[in-house]
Structure formats: C-alpha cells, structure tokens
Amino acid sequence: MDYTIKELTDGIAVVTFADDSWANVPVKTSDTKETFEERVQGYAPKAAVSNPSWIEAGQTGSVDQIAWQEEVAKIKAKHPSS
Numbered sequence: 001m002d003y004t005i006k007e008l009t010d011g012i013a014v015v016t017f018a019d020d021s022w023a024n025v026p027v028k029t030s031d032t033k034e035t036f037e038e039r040v041q042g043y044a045p046k047a048a049v050s051n052p053s054w055i056e057a058g059q060t061g062s063v064d065q066i067a068w069q070e071e072v073a074k075i076k077a078k079h080p081s082s
Contacts, residue, residue, distance in 0.1 A: 001017050001019075001044045003015045003017050003040055008027070011027055013025045023043035023044075
C-alpha cells in the first residue's frame with residue numbers, strides 16, 4: 001500500500017496510507033529504506049476479514065474457567081517466551 005511521511009520528529013514518522021489511515025512509525029538511526037518499509041508494512045491497513053456467521057454483537061456465552069486455564073497452559077508450553 002502506498003504511504004506518505006507527513007511528519008518526521010526524533011524517532012517517529014507520522015505515516016499516512018492511501019486509505020487515509022495513519023500511524024506513528026518508529027524510526028531507528030540504523031534503518032535503511034528497506035528496514036523502515038518493512039516496519040511500515042506492519043502498520044499498514046490489513047484487508048478486511050469477515051466474521052463467521054455464528055458470532056454477533058450482543059452475543060453472550062459461558063466458558064469453564066478450568067478449561068480456559070488448561071488451554072492457556074498448553075499455549076505457554078508451546079511458546080515458553082510468551
């Protein structure tokens with residue numbers, strides 16, 4: 001997606017995108033154009049993803065806390081740095 005740097009201050013570039021969204025993107029003294037643009041890409045708007053048909057605003061539910069804690073433990077075991 002195309003971007004424009006609208007403002008540049010110490011360590012921050014205010015970047016606007018083609019859809020008029022914007023982001024404060026960090027700038028490092030060691031950046032090359034390529035590394036900066038890789039970082040900009042992380043802030044760029046993402047394609048819209050539609051929600052599954054079973055979910056809606058105002059929906060309620062209930063979860064078993066023990067099952068939830070077990071799921072968290074499984075995830076942490078797979079990703080110890082999390």
